[in-house]
Amino acid sequence: MIRAVFKGLLASLVWMSVAAAAAPADIDELLETSGLNAQLDALPGVIAHSIEQGIAQSGQRVPAHHVTALAAQARADYDPTSLRATVRAALAALSPADVERNLRWLNSDAGRRVTAAEIAAGTTEGVAAMKRFLLTVASDATGADRRARVVALDRALHATERMVSLQRNAALSMLVAANAMAPTEMQRSYQELEGIVDQLMARGGIEQMSGYTQLAMVHTYRNIPDSALDAYLAHLDTAAGQAFAKAVFDGMEQGIFNASARYGRSLIGVLAELASETSS
Numbered sequence: 001m002i003r004a005v006f007k008g009l010l011a012s013l014v015w016m017s018v019a020a021a022a023a024p025a026d027i028d029e030l031l032e033t034s035g036l037n038a039q040l041d042a043l044p045g046v047i048a049h050s051i052e053q054g055i056a057q058s059g060q061r062v063p064a065h066h067v068t069a070l071a072a073q074a075r076a077d078y079d080p081t082s083l084r085a086t087v088r089a090a091l092a093a094l095s096p097a098d099v100e101r102n103l104r105w106l107n108s109d110a111g112r113r114v115t116a117a118e119i120a121a122g123t124t125e126g127v128a129a130m131k132r133f134l135l136t137v138a139s140d141a142t143g144a145d146r147r148a149r150v151v152a153l154d155r156a157l158h159a160t161e162r163m164v165s166l167q168r169n170a171a172l173s174m175l176v177a178a179n180a181m182a183p184t185e186m187q188r189s190y191q192e193l194e195g196i197v198d199q200l201m202a203r204g205g206i207e208q209m210s211g212y213t214q215l216a217m218v219h220t221y222r223n224i225p226d227s228a229l230d231a232y233l234a235h236l237d238t239a240a241g242q243a244f245a246k247a248v249f250d251g252m253e254q255g256i257f258n259a260s261a262r263y264g265r266s267l268i269g270v271l272a273e274l275a276s277e278t279s280s
Contacts, residue, residue: 026099027091031084033106035115036248039122040083044075049124069270077262083255090251094243101240110231113224121220133219134212149229150217156236159217160210162249164201169253170260172197177264 031037048071055062055070094102105111120126154160175193188196221229235241 023096024092026096026103027088030091030094030099030103030106030244031088033103033115034244034248035119035122036087037084038119040080040087042123043083044078044080045124046122046127047078048072048074050127066270066273070267073266073270074263077266078256078259082259083252086255086258087248087251090247090254091244094247098240098243101238102235102244105231105235105241108231110228111235113228114221114232117220117224121216130216130219134215145226146218147214149226149233150214150221152233153217153229153236154210154214156233157245158249160213162253163213164209166249166253166256168197168201170256171200173257173260174264174267177261178267179264181265181268 051074052067052071055067091099106115121130172193175197176190179187179193236245
């Protein structure tokens with residue numbers, strides 16, 4: 001079952017492709033205007049739903065109350081307040097000038113359109129629609145011009161590489177934490193745990209992840225005109241745009257790493273109870 005939980009967790013993270021110390025009020029404005037607050041608020045529900053789906057699709061017979069407990073624990077361990085704190089800390093390292101430049105972009109017409117699309121894609125309904133799209137659309141079904149823009153956006157955001165890193169570290173963090181709580185005779189070495197995660201990740205590979213990431217962008221920005229994507233790419237070509245994208249990823253990765261460790265520790269209790277019920 002733990003593999004099904006991992007798969008659900010990893011699937012829930014595919015949409016996350018974004019995006020002197022600054023004053024706290026400016027960071028608050030940046031969190032709100034960029035849509036990060038909305039996306040962080042939605043994330044626990046997205047992860048919980050994906051875990052439920054992962055277990056259901058695994059074919060394993062898991063009692064309904066355990067599935068409910070696993071989903072509820074995910075909502076608690078990936079709470080937005082903790083995630084927001086780590087993202088805020090990363091954003092606080094931006095210079096006031098970089099914050100001002102990013103707010104200017106985010107408040108532009110193109111910036112507002114891009115943000116609205118990213119918020120919609122980050123909801124439970126948005127992620128479900130994206131998964132359906134990824135399962136049904138052909139990789140060559142997108143027009144050449146839009147495909148070229150999406151490839152450029154993937155490269156500008158380093159989205160594929162960052163998504164692979166985020167997923168691997170989240171899964172490894174969860175597994176290490178769960179391993180530490182297990183009985184001594186069941187514990188595995190760190191190298192063995194790395195091997196388990198790498199085996200899970202290798203089934204996709206960087207090329208497949210790149211394809212998924214770019215198709216996810218096609219879906220996310222499907223109603224965004226080319227002119228808005230061109231403006232987004234132009235912003236990402238600036239030092240301020242790159243600084244913001246990196247800060248968001250760094251903060252999000254650290255927050256999810258911490259949350260995954262909490263969830264890994266929580267898993268032990270649920271799995272132990274399930275094993276007890278199964279053996280009795």
